[in-house]
Amino acid sequence: MPRPVRKPVAPTKPLIKPPVRIGSLDTAALIGELRQLHEEAEDENVGRMPADEELFGALLYLEAHAGALKGEEARRKAAMARVMLWEYLREQTDLHQEKAIEHARAGGAAWTDLAPLLAVNAASAAYNKAKRMKAAVLAASSRSDLLVRRTPEAVREAEQRAAAQAAAERRTEEEAARRHGLLAPVAERLLEHRDGMDDDDEVTFWLDQIEALLPSCRTPTQLVSLGTYVEAVVREVRKKERITGRPGATTLDARSAVSTAAELIAN
Structure with missing residues (x-):
C-alpha cells in the first residue's frame, strides 16, 4: 500500500507547538555551584577560573578541568549542568547575533559584506540566515502572538504584524x-x-x-x-x-x- 503523500506546510503558517527551550536561567548561580564542586575537589587551578558572570570563559575552564573532580556523581552532575548551560548559551546566540546584524545593516553593511561573517557563500544565504535568527527573536518576544517558523516568508509576515501593532x-x-x-x-x-x-x-x-x-x-x-x-x-x-x-x-x-x-x- 503506497504511503500517503504529506501535504507541504505553507511557509508562513504559524507553528502549533512551541519549541522546547531552556528559557531563563540564573547562570551565575549555576557556575557558582560548579565552582564549589571544584573547590571541594581541591582543584589546584580553580583560582584561575573566570568569574561566575563570565559564562563562556567559565564553561571553557570547567570543560578543560573536568578531570579534577573526584567521584562519579560530582562528574556527572557537573557535566549535565554544562550541557544545560551550553544549550542556554546557544539560545542566546541568535538573539544577540540578530541584533548585531541589525546594527551592521543600519550602518550600511551589505548582505555581501555579511555573508563571510555568517559563514555562508552568498548574499541571499546571508539574508535567509539572518531571517531565521529573526524568527527566534520574534518567537522569544513577548509581543509575538504566534510562534514563527524559521522561514523568510514567515518572518516577513511576523514583522508586518509587529509593525502594524506598533503603529x-x-x-x-x-x-x-x-x-x-x-x-x-x-x-x-x-x-x-x-x-x-x-x-x-x-x-x-x-x-x-x-x-x-x-x-x-x-x-x-x-x-x-x-x-x-x-x-x-x-x-x-x-x-x-x-x-x-x-x-x-x-x-x-x-x-x-x-x-x-x-x-x-x-x-
Whole structure:
C-alpha cells in the first residue's frame, strides 16, 4: 500500500507547538555551584577560573578541568549542568547575533559584506540566515502572538504584524495625548470654579476624583477615567437642576465651565 503523500506546510503558517527551550536561567548561580564542586575537589587551578558572570570563559575552564573532580556523581552532575548551560548559551546566540546584524545593516553593511561573517557563500544565504535568527527573536518576544517558523516568508509576515501593532499603539498614544490636551483644561476649569457649583455630595465626590487624578493623568486608561469623572460632574449638576429647578452652578464662570465640559463630552 503506497504511503500517503504529506501535504507541504505553507511557509508562513504559524507553528502549533512551541519549541522546547531552556528559557531563563540564573547562570551565575549555576557556575557558582560548579565552582564549589571544584573547590571541594581541591582543584589546584580553580583560582584561575573566570568569574561566575563570565559564562563562556567559565564553561571553557570547567570543560578543560573536568578531570579534577573526584567521584562519579560530582562528574556527572557537573557535566549535565554544562550541557544545560551550553544549550542556554546557544539560545542566546541568535538573539544577540540578530541584533548585531541589525546594527551592521543600519550602518550600511551589505548582505555581501555579511555573508563571510555568517559563514555562508552568498548574499541571499546571508539574508535567509539572518531571517531565521529573526524568527527566534520574534518567537522569544513577548509581543509575538504566534510562534514563527524559521522561514523568510514567515518572518516577513511576523514583522508586518509587529509593525502594524506598533503603529496602532502609536496611534493610541497620539490620540491619548490629543485627548489630554482637550480634556485636562476643561477638568482644571471645573476645579477652579468648584465653589460656584451647588454643594452636592455627588458633585463634590466626582470633583475630588478629578483633583486626585489630574496631576498624573497620562495613560489612555487614566484619560478614560478622567473623562468618566468629568462626565459624572456634568451629569450630577444637570440632575440637580432638574430636581430643584435651580441652576446647578451659581456663578457665571462655573456655569461656563460645566457647559464647556458638557460640550466636550458630547463630542
